[in-house]
Amino acid sequence: MKFINSFIIFSFLFHIEGCKEAELTPNERTEELLIAHTWQMTEVKIDGIVSDLYSGLTLSFGSKTYTSTNGGKVWLASGTWEFVGDNGDKILRDDGLEVIVESLTESQLVLSFTWNSTTFDGGRVGSLKGFHKMSFK
Numbered sequence: 093m094k095f096i097n098s099f100i101i102f103s104f105l106f107h108i109e110g111c112k113e114a115e116l117t118p119n120e121r122t123e124e125l126l127i128a129h130t131w132q133m134t135e136v137k138i139d140g141i142v143s144d145l146y147s148g149l150t151l152s153f154g155s156k157t158y159t160s161t162n163g164g165k166v167w168l169a170s171g172t173w174e175f176v177g178d179n180g181d182k183i184l185r186d187d188g189l190e191v192i193v194e195s196l197t198e199s200q201l202v203l204s205f206t207w208n209s210t211t212f213d214g215g216r217v218g219s220l221k222g223f224h225k226m227s228f229k
Contacts, residue, residue: 118180122196126153131201131228139222151201151228158185165219166207194225201228 116124133149135142148162156174160167168187176182181193195202204225 117178119175119178120180122175122180122193123153123155125196125198126201127155128198133226133228135227137225138220143220145220146226149226165209166224199229202226203228 131151133146136146146162146164150161152159157172159170172186173183176184176190183191189205191203191205194204206223207219207221210219210221
């Protein structure tokens with residue numbers, strides 16, 4: 093009888109342990125949240141000043157890819173990215189730009205980076221030089 097009770101308890105504990113989800117690494121968690129939504133920009137500050145330069149910017153992330161709309165020269169229509177380190181807080185785009193993931197939840201994304209050039213296209217500003225902090229929902 094003791095054997096049967098021990099077997100039942102052991103089976104129950106083994107079943108519970110098997111049901112636990114494997115914990116995600118910081119990089120896996122960040123990627124999961126990035127991919128979950130099409131992110132719509134709510135605000136951009138360039139050197140601390142609110143700008144409407146990238147009005148209507150949206151970002152969509154895939155596994156190591158991204159697409160954007162209305163990103164000017166700062167966010168090209170598409171590209172690739174990879175993590176820098178193991179903390180899930182920095183990505184490196186294929187153009188060499190390092191982007192800091194300042195904040196990321198199910199409903200909010202804040203990215204920052206330093207853009208090093210101002211570009212003008214046919215009288216329209218394509219990008220402004222400076223520290224960019226972009227908030228998305």
